[in-house]
Amino acid sequence: MAEFLEDISDCPKCNLCKSRSRVVLGAGNEHAEIIFVGEAPGVQEDKQGIPFVGPAGQFLDQLLKSIELDRADVYITNTVKCRPPDNRDPEADEIAACNPYLKKQLRMIEPRIICTLGNYATKTILKTSSGISQLHGKLIRQGELAYVPLFHPAAALHKPPLRNVLIEDFERLQQHLDAEKVRWKTILDEPPESLSALEPEGQAEQMGLF
Numbered sequence: 001m002a003e004f005l006e007d008i009s010d011c012p013k014c015n016l017c018k019s020r021s022r023v024v025l026g027a028g029n030e031h032a033e034i035i036f037v038g039e040a041p042g043v044q045e046d047k048q049g050i051p052f053v054g055p056a057g058q059f060l061d062q063l064l065k066s067i068e069l070d071r072a073d074v075y076i077t078n079t080v081k082c083r084p085p086d087n088r089d090p091e092a093d094e095i096a097a098c099n100p101y102l103k104k105q106l107r108m109i110e111p112r113i114i115c116t117l118g119n120y121a122t123k124t125i126l127k128t129s130s131g132i133s134q135l136h137g138k139l140i141r142q143g144e145l146a147y148v149p150l151f152h153p154a155a156a157l158h159k160p161p162l163r164n165v166l167i168e169d170f171e172r173l174q175q176h177l178d179a180e181k182v183r184w185k186t187i188l189d190e191p192p193e194s195l196s197a198l199e200p201e202g203q204a205e206q207m208g209l210f
């Protein structure tokens, strides 16, 4: 990941390159089972080169602690890697320009659960038009991967009632994680002879597998 950051540290692919001090790629465990994807670096992140180190990040740290995790256990990144001027929202062309980097990170880390923080990350990653108000706290499985959309911690700093919603959603996230661990174990423990590809042909045909 350090090499990857070096490769993109002069990235000129969108307008955000003009206002950033540095590219903020991500931080945490590069083999994490859970990855959190926020929106964009803010002023503190742009200064320090680390995601979620400002007020929203402090709340995220508390939320992680509430389910016995800390930054070193998870990986944290953003939908766009450079700070938008005056903290404006990232634009569609900027999100599209930066998306290959996020995809590359996901391929490198191979997380089991992807938590999207807020609408931008949720819509970009899940390619959904449903908003975060409908999806928050739900486990959405796609193949072996699972997604859990969550409100952005910064939203709770502006709208205090969302604070408790996030605290409850993190409790649900912990339950989802426990359930996923059982599911991964089942997938990994499955004896090879039980795989459908090795079943007698007739039976497999009967089950409509081919």
Ligand code: URA
Residues within 6 Å of the ligand: 038, 039, 040, 041, 042, 045, 050, 051, 052, 053, 054, 056, 057, 078, 154
């Ligand atoms: N908000 C984000 O979405 N990302 C950060 O890194 C900090 C605040």
Ligand code: SF4
Residues within 6 Å of the ligand: 008, 011, 012, 013, 014, 015, 016, 017, 023, 080, 081, 082, 094, 097, 098, 101
């Ligand atoms: Fe490049 Fe992404 Fe930064 Fe745009 S936001 S300049 S695409 S690294």
